[in-house]
Amino acid sequence: MTLSVESLSFAYGPRKALDGLTFTLAPGSFTALLGPNGAGKSTLFSLLTRLFVAPQGRIAIAGHDLTRAPLKALAALGCVFQQPTLDLDLTTRRNLLYYAALHGLTGPAARASADEALATLSLADRADTPARSLSGGQRRRVELARALIHRPAVLLLDEPTVGLDAASRRTITDHAHALARQGTTVLWATHLTDEVAPTDRCLILHRGRLLADAPAATLAEGSTLTDRFLTLTGDPA
Amino acid sequence: MSRYLAALTAILHRELARFLGQKSRLVAALVRPLVWLLVFAAGFRAALGLSITPPYQTYITYETYILPGLLGMICLFNGMQSSLSLVYDREMGSMRLLLTAPLPRGWLLFAKLLAGTLISLLQCGVFLGIGYAWGIRPPLVGLVAVIPALLLVGLMLGALGLLLSSLIRQLENFAGVMNFVIFPMFFLSSALYPLWKMAEASPALANACALNPFTQGVELIRFSLYLTPNWPALGWTLLATAVFAAAALYGYDPARGFTRTKG
Numbered sequence: 001m002t003l004s005v006e007s008l009s010f011a012y013g014p015r016k017a018l019d020g021l022t023f024t025l026a027p028g029s030f031t032a033l034l035g036p037n038g039a040g041k042s043t044l045f046s047l048l049t050r051l052f053v054a055p056q057g058r059i060a061i062a063g064h065d066l067t068r069a070p071l072k073a074l075a076a077l078g079c080v081f082q083q084p085t086l087d088l089d090l091t092t093r094r095n096l097l098y099y100a101a102l103h104g105l106t107g108p109a110a111r112a113s114a115d116e117a118l119a120t121l122s123l124a125d126r127a128d129t130p131a132r133s134l135s136g137g138q139r140r141r142v143e144l145a146r147a148l149i150h151r152p153a154v155l156l157l158d159e160p161t162v163g164l165d166a167a168s169r170r171t172i173t174d175h176a177h178a179l180a181r182q183g184t185t186v187l188w189a190t191h192l193t194d195e196v197a198p199t200d201r202c203l204i205l206h207r208g209r210l211l212a213d214a215p216a217a218t219l220a221e222g223s224t225l226t227d228r229f230l231t232l233t234g235d236p237a
Numbered sequence: 238m239s240r241y242l243a244a245l246t247a248i249l250h251r252e253l254a255r256f257l258g259q260k261s262r263l264v265a266a267l268v269r270p271l272v273w274l275l276v277f278a279a280g281f282r283a284a285l286g287l288s289i290t291p292p293y294q295t296y297i298t299y300e301t302y303i304l305p306g307l308l309g310m311i312c313l314f315n316g317m318q319s320s321l322s323l324v325y326d327r328e329m330g331s332m333r334l335l336l337t338a339p340l341p342r343g344w345l346l347f348a349k350l351l352a353g354t355l356i357s358l359l360q361c362g363v364f365l366g367i368g369y370a371w372g373i374r375p376p377l378v379g380l381v382a383v384i385p386a387l388l389l390v391g392l393m394l395g396a397l398g399l400l401l402s403s404l405i406r407q408l409e410n411f412a413g414v415m416n417f418v419i420f421p422m423f424f425l426s427s428a429l430y431p432l433w434k435m436a437e438a439s440p441a442l443a444n445a446c447a448l449n450p451f452t453q454g455v456e457l458i459r460f461s462l463y464l465t466p467n468w469p470a471l472g473w474t475l476l477a478t479a480v481f482a483a484a485a486l487y488g489y490d491p492a493r494g495f496t497r498t499k500g
Binding site for chain 1: 239240243244246247251254255329330331333334335336337338339340341491492
């Protein structure tokens with residue numbers, strides 16, 4: 001398995017944010033992590049990216065235990081955070097090259113990877129544009145291109161379409177699905193059920209616990225995914 | 238290039254490019270100590286008589302006395318400014334990008350610390366140049382000898398800034414903490430007046446000044462400028478740097494999780 005989470009628990013003081021979470025993701029799969037606000041999605045992402053460490057449970061990325069071999073595990077991970085993380089004063093390409101260097105890629109190899117990633121996301125003509133001048137959708141695409149520059153085995157996307165228009169949302173969801181077909185393991189956190197394709201595997205997270213784990217079409221049987229999600233979580237989608 | 242060096246170079250390059258791209262930041266950083274040097278010192282020259290104390294071998298002007306203190310002031314403000322930018326980076330998310338890089342967190346924080354210190358050094362260089370043109374002229378060799386001292390003091394104050402940034406969760410809280418750190422550190426030090434003069438007014442205050450790591454840093458700069466060893470100041474500055482850096486590293490420990498925010 002490319003990503004494995006075992007009995008993961010985490011609390012902010014007395015409030016449990018994750019409670020015994022267990023799941024695995026197969027190579028080249030697209031999985032939607034659905035949950036209402038406050039379900040524990042961002043906490044899970046913070047633990048997967050080792051922004052903080054859970055006192056209980058185990059995470060393995062591409063076969064590397066995140067506690068015992070954090071650097072190898074993080075090297076196999078790409079992440080698009082919920083918060084914008086572009087340096088607005090730098091150009092698109094320089095943003096990518098900075099990230100590449102943090103992952104040990106420099107010189108011509110880094111430039112080639114950056115240009116390739118930008119071309120894949122139709123941003124080649126924006127390479128020398130300061131990030132500040134890009135639209136919201138373009139900035140998100142740049143963040144996605146940046147997360148791919150070191151060819152990670154696992155790609156995490158934490159509500160990457162928040163605040164974007166329909167066309168930009170479609171572009172980014174389609175690209176994430178294409179990446180999964182090409183072999184990248186994608187975990188896509190969202191609270192928007194319309195971003196989930198019927199064939200996508202769905203993990204429904206609520207109050208730190210996994211309520212459901214099945215393909216979206218199976219979950220939605222006889223109803224819609226939105227209705228099923230609302231029934232399970234009792235929250236508006 | 239090793240992964241470590243690649244990341245260090247990238248972080249240094251990014252921080253320097255950002256600093257040089259903000260001309261107003263350089264001007265703002267220099268205006269403060271220049272006002273003290275060119276206006277305040279001129280006004281107080283007559284009021285504050287100074288006796289001959291090491292490392293000076295003759296009577297000196299007040300401007301000459303406060304020059305090392307103002308270099309310390311540049312490092313202090315820059316250290317706090319870097320800390321402020323870390324809090325901002327954390328709120329804005331770019332800190333996440335840095336901390337999730339596949340490198341030891343200590344190394345990534347050291348790179349940030351070094352970048353901030355080099356910016357302090359750059360500002361100090363320009364300030365010393367202006368001071369030299371104004372007629373405040375330490376020995377030329379002293380201008381070289383002071384570089385490692387400034388580097389160490391910059392690291393110490395940067396590490397303090399790093400520590401503060403690990404404790405402050407919101408940008409709004411920063412201004413208050415700055416008032417509790419910058420002003421006491423600067424005024425309870427030998428930057429503007431020698432400790433013996435402070436002791437005349439209050440021995441307790443003079444003791445507090447002597448315990449202040451900023452005083453030790455300023456004295457290290459002062460003695461280095463005049464090519465005189467000051468081992469106690471060096472020792473205290475090294476110790477304070479190590480303590481602040483270790484505490485900052487603890488503050489940023491993922492197991493402790495200062496970055497925790499509700500999610």
